[in-house]
Amino acid sequence: MNLPDLVSHLDTELRIAEIPDYSNALNGLQLENRSGKVTKIVAAVDATLPVIKKAVAAGADLLVVHHGMFWTGLQTWTGPVFQKIQTALDAGLAVYSCHLPLDFHPTLGNDAVLARALGFEPCGTFMKTKGTENGAKIETEISRDELVQRLATATGARVHLCPGGPATCRKIGIMTGGAGSEVATVAKAGIDTFITGEGPHWSYTLAEEIGINLIYGGHYATETFGVKALSAHIESKFGIPWEFVDHPTGL
Incomplete structure (x- = not known):
């Protein structure tokens, strides 16, 4: 092509x-x-x-x-x-x-594809970044422990949990990468469990204080989904073969 x-x-x-x-x-x-x-x-x-x-x-x-x-x-x-x-x-x-x-694409984006890898279908967005609505919002009922296990399985990486919110997650927000510093804004949007990649040290303590679960899946690990989905889209539409090169940072 x-x-x-x-x-x-x-x-x-x-x-x-x-x-x-x-x-x-x-x-x-x-x-x-x-x-x-x-x-x-x-x-x-x-x-x-x-x-x-x-x-x-x-x-x-x-x-x-x-x-x-x-x-x-x-x-x-x-x-x-x-x-x-x-x-x-x-x-x-x-x-x-x-x-x-x-990140923001509704079907090929990191947030949406990770949500589906966890077994959920996003029902909307919950954030605005640089003027654009984003973040995969999920309304469900799942134990926090089960959600953490699903994330570990989907990413194949170590998951770090701040159990600051309810043991049963009902309003989950996913924003991959380095969005941990947005934890206060996420909580104001009504999210009780926030899944992201990484964030600053203080994001953990703040999540505890404001009563929200904060789950870190790794910046790299949560952002492998979009490029794979996009490449699969290209192959499906144009017949161009692709493969994923894994070069994790562990962060």
Whole structure:
């Protein structure tokens, strides 16, 4: 498939131009390849040098990631930055990144896909980030212990619990990644159990004080879902094969 045609489809599907994001996210196509073609996709969470090397070894000509190449801001093209770009260019590997637009997508997004991996169907949103409604809201009845076990099974990672809220969870909110600092806002939205990736130390103590369950599933582990779902969508629609490259941070 022609790379520009696929990029156009992804930009539209993910509403890249409509959803504000952090300045270093630079959502969309971040690096072209010389051929302008896509025959195989590798999905990953981060566009780091080890991941790019793994994508090249897998024979991909497009890397789809959640965290793009420029998170650390403006840099000189030296050292590992140069190696990353040179490795991709030499191998004909293009890079497409989607951060908040992928988090927020109602069917392909990290929040929604994780909710379904836990056995739930989101019934709406509960937050607003940079002006966009987001977060998967779930209304159900499940024991806190069972929910923690489901999250551990879905992510394959260690789960950390602050049992500040009820033992039976009825209003669950999911916002993957590093949203722990939003615990007070989440509680005001009526959520009794907040699932996210990570957060600052004080988020645990605050959750205890305000009476909400806070469940950390890991920043990386909770954000593997969106890139997989997006790549599967591409294969279903355009027939381009894909694989996931796992390079966990443990955070």
